[in-house]
Amino acid sequence: MKDQTIIVTGGGSGLGKAICLGLAAEGAKVAILDIDPAAAGAVVAEIEASGGKAFSVIGDITTRDSAAGLVGAVIEKSGRVHGLCNCAGVYPRKPILEISDADWDFSFSVNVRGLYTSRSRPSPTCRPTVAGGSSTSPRSTPSRPIRRTPTMRR
Numbered sequence: 001m002k003d004q005t006i007i008v009t010g011g012g013s014g015l016g017k018a019i020c021l022g023l024a025a026e027g028a029k030v031a032i033l034d035i036d037p038a039a040a041g042a043v044v045a046e047i048e049a050s051g052g053k054a055f056s057v058i059g060d061i062t063t064r065d066s067a068a069g070l071v072g073a074v075i076e077k078s079g080r081v082h083g084l085c086n087c088a089g090v091y092p093r094k095p096i097l098e099i100s101d102a103d104w105d106f107s108f109s110v111n112v113r114g115l116y117t118s119r120s121r122p123s124p125t126c127r128p129t130v131a132g133g134s135s136t137s138p139r140s141t142p143s144r145p146i147r148r149t150p151t152m153r154r
């Protein structure tokens with residue numbers, strides 16, 4: 001991990017924050033890509049205070065263009081990206097009968113489309129810098145298998 005630049009989307013809180021702290025402790029330079037500037041800044045400060053390397057790029061990962069701009073900004077700053085860890089996510093809790101179409105679209109835009117947008121190559125010039133790295137999405141939402149319930153079986 002030493003001096004490898006690893007992007008962590010959603011690194012400002014929760015799973016992403018824990019992963020940022022762990023990566024920095026292993027010597028990585030952590031690029032925190034988050035929509036919340038205060039949260040991302042606090043994680044950068046915490047990493048720097050313990051002698052690690054981190055910086056934040058603030059924005060929204062839900063569209064191709066915005067995600068491309070964010071990844072492009074990391075590449076501009078760091079020269080190369082060695083890995084991507086997708087942690088940005090939302091979990092709006094509502095009783096099922098109150099969930100609107102807009103709620104579904106919002107959740108899918110972050111939890112599902114966001115995985116794709118942040119992995120998609122921002123521009124032809126960025127291809128060589130991203131290729132060869134690895135990416136992971138340590139979240140259950142997009143990959144959780146659908147379990148059949150007794151009602152579904154009937």
Ligand SMILES: NC(=O)c1ccc[n+]([C@@H]2O[C@H](COP(=O)([O-])OP(=O)(O)OC[C@H]3O[C@@H](n4cnc5c(N)ncnc54)[C@H](O)[C@@H]3O)[C@@H](O)[C@H]2O)c1
Binds near residue numbers: 033036091
């Ligand atoms: N925490 C858990 O134990 C757990 C377990 C299983 C699944 N999950 C899922 O993992 C995801 C993250 O959970 P968490 O507990 O770390 O949540 P969290 O709210 O603590 O952190 C999510 C981070 O993503 C950022 N974010 C949200 N939308 C964004 C966007 N559009 N662009 C950029 N950044 C954005 C937030 O600002 C925040 O910093 C959620 O979808 C959650 O349902 C969490």
